[in-house]
Amino acid sequence: MGEEMDRIESLKGKLIVSCQALPEEPLHSSFIMGRMALAAKEGGAAGIRANTPEDIREIKTRVDLPVIGIIKRNYADSDVYITPTMTEIDELMEARPEIIALDATISSRPGGISLDEFYTQIKQKYPDQLLMADCSTIEEAVHADRLGFDFIGTTLVGYTGQSKGSRIGADDFYILREILKRVEHRVIAEGNIDTPQKAGRVIALGAYSVVVGSAITRPQLITKTFVEGMEGKFSV
Numbered sequence: 001m002g003e004e005m006d007r008i009e010s011l012k013g014k015l016i017v018s019c020q021a022l023p024e025e026p027l028h029s030s031f032i033m034g035r036m037a038l039a040a041k042e043g044g045a046a047g048i049r050a051n052t053p054e055d056i057r058e059i060k061t062r063v064d065l066p067v068i069g070i071i072k073r074n075y076a077d078s079d080v081y082i083t084p085t086m087t088e089i090d091e092l093m094e095a096r097p098e099i100i101a102l103d104a105t106i107s108s109r110p111g112g113i114s115l116d117e118f119y120t121q122i123k124q125k126y127p128d129q130l131l132m133a134d135c136s137t138i139e140e141a142v143h144a145d146r147l148g149f150d151f152i153g154t155t156l157v158g159y160t161g162q163s164k165g166s167r168i169g170a171d172d173f174y175i176l177r178e179i180l181k182r183v184e185h186r187v188i189a190e191g192n193i194d195t196p197q198k199a200g201r202v203i204a205l206g207a208y209s210v211v212v213g214s215a216i217t218r219p220q221l222i223t224k225t226f227v228e229g230m231e232g233k234f235s236v
Helices: 002-009 030-042 053-062 086-095 115-125 138-147 170-182 196-205 219-230
Strands: 014-019 047-051 067-070 099-103 130-134 151-153 186-190 209-212
Touching: 014 030, 030 047, 030 053, 047 053, 053 067, 053 086, 067 086, 086 099, 086 115, 099 151, 115 138, 130 138, 138 151, 138 170, 170 186, 170 196, 196 209
Parallel strands: 014 047, 014 209, 047 067, 067 099, 099 130, 130 151, 151 186, 186 209
Antiparallel strands: none
């Protein structure tokens, strides 16, 4: 356990790179995500966030960095899609990510199960597994902190009905600063942190780590920003 915690402590003040590609994306491949993780490590990343057990297993053959694991899966009766049920938790446990992240918003969960019930189920079955709460509002972050999540993330700010219109970087990271004031567990800044300056700022504000994804690992979106800039959609 001591060695495990040392690996987690290695994330403090450092960059975690999200290496994900959904089935409809050009880079969808566990092999490619493994190489993406290796490239991230060579660039100085201290951790990886990854989707699906297949990708996680491949990534772990390429790098020895701590992994935040998720499974994105849609259910007809729910808006929650990040590790929504115990089925996904069980699948992730077979791949052994150091941290499992899950939706910790107030959005309706599959089967009508509350976050509190889901958290209790996970801890009863896997008491030693580290968990990250993907939140979209200050209130959700405070609630997740009180439940006992090991990490509180700003992952879903602006992506839920209750956070519509919010942006993690707005007003000098107001939402992040308020969360940092109100919670006791480690806070991981994530979501639309798309420049090195923003990444540095959230660490300076007190975030434990920062996750950057699309700005590093989704070339189709990176290319789009250049194309739009050349078309005059961005002011210079």
